[in-house]
Amino acid sequence: MSLKSERRGIHVDQSELLCKKGCGYYGNPAWQGFCSKCWREEYHKARQKQIQEDWELAERLQREEEEAFASSQSSQGAQSLTFSKFEEKKTNEKTRKVTTVKKFFSASSRVGAKKAEIQEAKAPSPSINRQTSIETDRVSKEFIEFLKTFHKTGQEIYKQTKLFLEAMHYKRDLSIEEQSECTQDFYQNVAERMQTRGKVPPERVEKIMDQIEKYIMTRLYKYVFCPETTDDEKKDLAIQKRIRALHWVTPQMLCVPVNEEIPEVSDMVVKAITDIIEMDSKRVPRDKLACITKCSKHIFNAIKITKNEPASADDFLPTLIYIVLKGNPPRLQSNIQYITRFCNPSRLMTGEDGYYFTNLCCAVAFIEKLDAQSLNLSQEDFDRYMSGQTSPRKQESENWSPDACLGVKQMYKNLDLLSQLNERQERIMNEAKKLEKDLIDWTDGIAKEVQDIVEKYPLEIRPPNQSVAAIDSENVENDKLPPPLQPQVYAG
Amino acid sequence: MSQTAMSETYDFLFKFLVIGNAGTGKSCLLHQFIEKKFKDDSNHTIGVEFGSKIINVGGKYVKLQIWDTAGQERFRSVTRSYYRGAAGALLVYDITSRETYNALTNWLTDARMLASQNIVIILCGNKKDLDTDREVTFLEASRFAQENELMFLETSALTGENVEEAFVQCARKILNKIESGELDPERMGSGIQYGDAALRQLRSPRRAQAPSAQECGC
Numbered sequence: 001m002s003l004k005s006e007r008r009g010i011h012v013d014q015s016e017l018l019c020k021k022g023c024g025y026y027g028n029p030a031w032q033g034f035c036s037k038c039w040r041e042e043y044h045k046a047r048q049k050q051i052q053e054d055w056e057l058a059e060r061l062q063r064e065e066e067e068a069f070a071s072s073q074s075s076q077g078a079q080s081l082t083f084s085k086f087e088e089k090k091t092n093e094k095t096r097k098v099t100t101v102k103k104f105f106s107a108s109s110r111v112g113a114k115k116a117e118i119q120e121a122k123a124p125s126p127s128i129n130r131q132t133s134i135e136t137d138r139v140s141k142e143f144i145e146f147l148k149t150f151h152k153t154g155q156e157i158y159k160q161t162k163l164f165l166e167a168m169h170y171k172r173d174l175s176i177e178e179q180s181e182c183t184q185d186f187y188q189n190v191a192e193r194m195q196t197r198g199k200v201p202p203e204r205v206e207k208i209m210d211q212i213e214k215y216i217m218t219r220l221y222k223y224v225f226c227p228e229t230t231d232d233e234k235k236d237l238a239i240q241k242r243i244r245a246l247h248w249v250t251p252q253m254l255c256v257p258v259n260e261e262i263p264e265v266s267d268m269v270v271k272a273i274t275d276i277i278e279m280d281s282k283r284v285p286r287d288k289l290a291c292i293t294k295c296s297k298h299i300f301n302a303i304k305i306t307k308n309e310p311a312s313a314d315d316f317l318p319t320l321i322y323i324v325l326k327g328n329p330p331r332l333q334s335n336i337q338y339i340t341r342f343c344n345p346s347r348l349m350t351g352e353d354g355y356y357f358t359n360l361c362c363a364v365a366f367i368e369k370l371d372a373q374s375l376n377l378s379q380e381d382f383d384r385y386m387s388g389q390t391s392p393r394k395q396e397s398e399n400w401s402p403d404a405c406l407g408v409k410q411m412y413k414n415l416d417l418l419s420q421l422n423e424r425q426e427r428i429m430n431e432a433k434k435l436e437k438d439l440i441d442w443t444d445g446i447a448k449e450v451q452d453i454v455e456k457y458p459l460e461i462r463p464p465n466q467s468v469a470a471i472d473s474e475n476v477e478n479d480k481l482p483p484p485l486q487p488q489v490y491a492g
Numbered sequence: 493m494s495q496t497a498m499s500e501t502y503d504f505l506f507k508f509l510v511i512g513n514a515g516t517g518k519s520c521l522l523h524q525f526i527e528k529k530f531k532d533d534s535n536h537t538i539g540v541e542f543g544s545k546i547i548n549v550g551g552k553y554v555k556l557q558i559w560d561t562a563g564q565e566r567f568r569s570v571t572r573s574y575y576r577g578a579a580g581a582l583l584v585y586d587i588t589s590r591e592t593y594n595a596l597t598n599w600l601t602d603a604r605m606l607a608s609q610n611i612v613i614i615l616c617g618n619k620k621d622l623d624t625d626r627e628v629t630f631l632e633a634s635r636f637a638q639e640n641e642l643m644f645l646e647t648s649a650l651t652g653e654n655v656e657e658a659f660v661q662c663a664r665k666i667l668n669k670i671e672s673g674e675l676d677p678e679r680m681g682s683g684i685q686y687g688d689a690a691l692r693q694l695r696s697p698r699r700a701q702a703p704s705a706q707e708c709g710c
Binding site for chain 1: 507514515518519522523544557559560561562563566569570571572573574576577614683685
């Protein structure tokens with residue numbers, strides 16, 4: 001490269017454009033001067049080394065773990081178990097060796113294969129790898145600690161779990177459904193064996209199963225969450241896009257019985273949204289379910305406060321749909337699929353968690369199918385809203401900007417109130433003017449009416465003295481009248 | 493029975509659904525049924541939408557786990573996942589609303605199509621207390637129930653009349669089906685789980701003595 005610096009102008013030497021490895025293809029600065037093919041090879045050499053180092057580290061940790069486990073077990077003083085312990089250790093060592101070989105083998109078999117690209121995309125940097133392996137180690141330690149409290153049964157479970165994980169390693173190339181089936185079988189077998197052989201009471205079986213699920217799924221998560229062999233990712237993107245396109249849906253359209261004006265309720269709504277978004281960050285199916293349950297509980301509280309009575313399923317489902325629309329939780333479909341495939345089935349079919357999970361599935365199905373009719377809108381309105389030409393109402397900005405902070409929301413609200421006030425003031429002014437005019441009209445009208453009546457019936461006043469003097473004036477023959485009768489006295 | 497004094501011990505667990513139009517009082521029925529248990533329990537936090545209760549049916553302790561469902565027409569097409577693994581269902585209509593009665597056929601179709609074949613359904617004409625506003629006669633509804641092979645009761649979530657009865661009758665019929673062998677709790681999706689390991693061994697020695705040896709890797 002330094003030679004080229006002598007060159008002037010913008011002339012670019014042909015050789016500079018070519019791949020550094022000299023394979024004849026053109027290179028690219030983004031690939032450090034290699035062509036895409038050579039770059040992939042180079043990159044993978046480096047990555048493979050990294051992976052190898054990581055494996056070695058993991059192996060070492062695992063060995064330490066197992067030793068710690070074994071030593072703590074023996075220090076608990078189960079003398080009669082020493083021989084079996086020795087046996088187990090031996091088998092453990094054997095299996096570990098086997099695994100190591102297998103792991104290397106399968107890892108290297110992928111190099112150069114088409115999967116290379118996928119791998120690249122999946123594990124972008126070794127530091128993330130390391131971080132997850134730290135978490136995995138933490139979970140393993142906890143698992144071992146937990147099993148210690150069960151003595152012999154604990155050992156047995158540990159062995160089974162290890163075997164299962166190893167078996168799953170081979171099955172990584174199988175379809176996700178088959179892997180899911182294996183996991184479900186494993187859950188069932190372990191639980192059964194504990195009950196029948198170990199005589200563990202059911203409540204404890206449940207507890208142990210939770211721990212087993214946590215342990216194995218923390219380890220398997222990387223390989224079975226949103227695997228490339230499925231179209232989960234495509235579905236994720238589709239639903240995400242769909243929810244974005246439905247940003248205009250209001251609580252009124254869904255008949256959501258939640259009044260966000262009440263601060264306590266809007267607080268609950270925010271919490272519910274946070275919970276459902278948090279689901280993606282969990283690795284164990286049970287933890288994901290717990291997020292859904294927490295979200296649902298908040299929804300119920302929000303409804304309860306708004307309606308002042310306990311909520312029913314008729315209220316709950318629309319509200320959950322509204323929360324999902326508002327939150328647009330990341331990788332929704334992947335999470336649902338992952339839970340369906342790898343959660344302990346007894347938990348999913350019954351129990352509170354299962355109930356809320358089912359409701360979430362219904363909500364997602366509704367969002368996927370949603371049309372004008374399901375929102376009580378006309379087809380034209382629906383189409384217009386979907387295409388973004390108009391939004392259903394003015395307060396749209398207030399309700400549908402998830403990024404807006406509280407202040408901005410308040411501002412929108414205040415602006416809205418101000419404009420309403422303005423409108424009302426104008427109306428009052430108009431009315432007042434009208435009233436004024438009415439009053440004027442009224443007085444005018446009255447005056448006119450009075451005038452009319454006055455004109456119609458003119459007042460004729462006769463002179464009063466004339467009529468008094470004339471009372472008897474017409475009696476001309478007054479004198480001719482007989483004299484008035486006189487009273488007479490009768491004697492006898 | 494190996495029952496101890498523990499309240500959580502039970503022989504079977506059934507998943508029940510409450511279906512029917514919105515406003516027929518599904519949640520109230522559930523509430524009325526569950527509340528009795530929780531009456532004295534001051535820190536009862538479970539919402540009414542989901543509840544469980546252990547009842548004694550002919551000497552067997554059955555834990556009912558009841559799922560309330562959304563009844564609005566617009567959700568009908570998406571609520572199919574509710575039905576998975578339900579052992580029994582209360583199909584509710586409102587005796588004062590012809591509309592809710594007319595919708596029964598649709599609900600029944602869904603239930604028969606989406607739930608397991610052996611689902612036991614009891615028809616509940618709710619709001620029995622509002623007899624003066626009645627729009628659906630007892631006779632008409634019981635004929636409908638007969639034609640569709642449903643059990644039938646008129647209930648009142650307000651007074652509590654026949655509420656427990658409805659759940660118990662449904663559970664009893666499921667138990668009968670299990671005893672007669674018509675229903676196999678071991679089958680996936682039956683909506684029935686065993687509550688007690690001891691009972692399970694008793695019922696199916698085949699499973700107990702052979703915990704899938706082929707899968708045992710040790």
